[in-house]
Amino acid sequence: MLNPVRLREFEFILLDEKFPVFSYVEIKHGNETIYVGRVNSIYAYDLGFFSNPFRNKDDGVTASVQDFKKILSQDTEDSWRKAALLAYFSDNRSPLQIANAELVCVLQGNFPNVPECPFDAGLPVYKASKETIEKAFKKGNMPLVVGRLKGTDVSATIDFEEVLKRHIMVTGVTGSGKSYFEVHIKVFEDVLFPISGEEVIKLIIESGFAMLVQGSSNEATYIKSQLEKHIRPSLDTTLKEKTLEEVL
Amino acid sequence: MEIILRASELRDMQITDGRVFRKIKEAGGSVYLCERLHAKFILVDECELVLGSANFTDSGLSDSKSGNLEAGTYYKGAEDDGHVKKMLDYFNNIKKNYSL
Structure with a gap:
């Protein structure tokens, strides 16, 4: 590692050819911290x-x-x-090759964080392991596989909770998979649909467990009120507060 | 006159300096450069051969009081005995296939 150029960028000397553009690299800093980078470009200087x-x-x-x-x-x-x-x-x-890499994240334990300060020059840079890349790109509690990270065997995921809550813009050149990506997302939106507390109660009755939600027993009243309280006809809030499984 | 010189680093050209090139030019000779040349031999008229450890420099060719301690062979054959011809073929091979 030569120098952290900026907080989110660094350069290192290539000693072998294992690091093509778009490949992922890792830099271990102490026992707990791993900096994860992606090679953006490679310069060659003729000595x-x-x-x-x-x-x-x-x-x-x-x-x-x-x-x-x-x-x-x-x-x-x-x-x-x-x-x-x-x-x-x-x-x-003999050309000296220097790679410029973007800092993707810093892993502390198992979790990716935003880097807060540049790291030390002189540290060795290695090809990132599959495990490191997976941790670096771990997205939320509901990771949705949308493809593969370029140049790796690691699945590319997006956080489905984010998909539901926010707008998404998909960009790319012709043939890069924009339509495929969009179909993927739509399929999931069709499978998951908003459901109300009343509908869940109806399903429980139809399944032959009417005693759980009907009648005037304290238990039935309590279960019915909990279902009505936590399950609202909005996919957004259902997922935000508790999962259906947790409520049930 | 044809000469093959070693040219694998700048230091080689400091050993074989500009005066050598000037002399060869004056004699109407040609110079070839080879990165991996390590052999030391001189062929004369396809019948005489000097072959040995010495570079053709002051220290290589001076006597044992001041120069390097070297060993070499002088061979003079008949024009058709074939031994010198083999070295000539070797020289031409280096010139053709291994020079810069």
Whole structure:
């Protein structure tokens, strides 16, 4: 890890080719904390290029001014200069690859949080494990699988509670799966429908358990009042307060 | 005259400096560069051969009082004995397939 560029962004040197764009990486910080990032772009710097010879000091990334001087100042023989340049490039032409990554979240225990401060430079960066990615993208109590996270085997989920409460905008290029996504959501909306307390009471009677909700016993009165109190004909509030199972 | 020089890093070209190139040019010779060359041999007229550990530099060719301690062989064969021809084929192979 080179440096946290901004709170939500960092750069690291690629030592092998396991980190293509869109792959996920993890950085362990102490025993409890894991920073999870996604590679946005990869830059390659050719170390064979010379630093600006007209500046006084080296920039630390490109080759030294001394080598530049050796090749271009010490000897005036043209063929030697060409040979020296070829020899120089044989030795130095190795691109340094630096990946720029977006910080997705910081995992503390099993839960994803928003990062609050940049982390230390110099920490090793590894390919994120499936477990880490799953934890990082855990969405609410009702995760709805809508596909697969690009470049991984991990399911992409959205929080169904959020789907019901908020507006959603689906964007993407042609063929990226907008229609498929929309069908997915609609199917779930059709399966779940608002139900009232009265309808649940009717269902209980039809199922042959009328004694639970009919008559004047204290128990029946109590159950009936609880069902009417907690179950309202709105999917939003039903899910928000208690699940039907909990109420029953 | 054809010469193959090692050119795997800048230091190689500091050992073989601009004066060498100038001399070769004056003699009408050609220079080839090879990244992995480590062999040291000279062929003359397809019948004489010097083959050994020495680089063709001051320290490689000086006597044992001041230069490197080296070992080498001089071989002179008849024009058709085939041994020098084998080294010539090797030289041409490096020139054709392994030079920059």
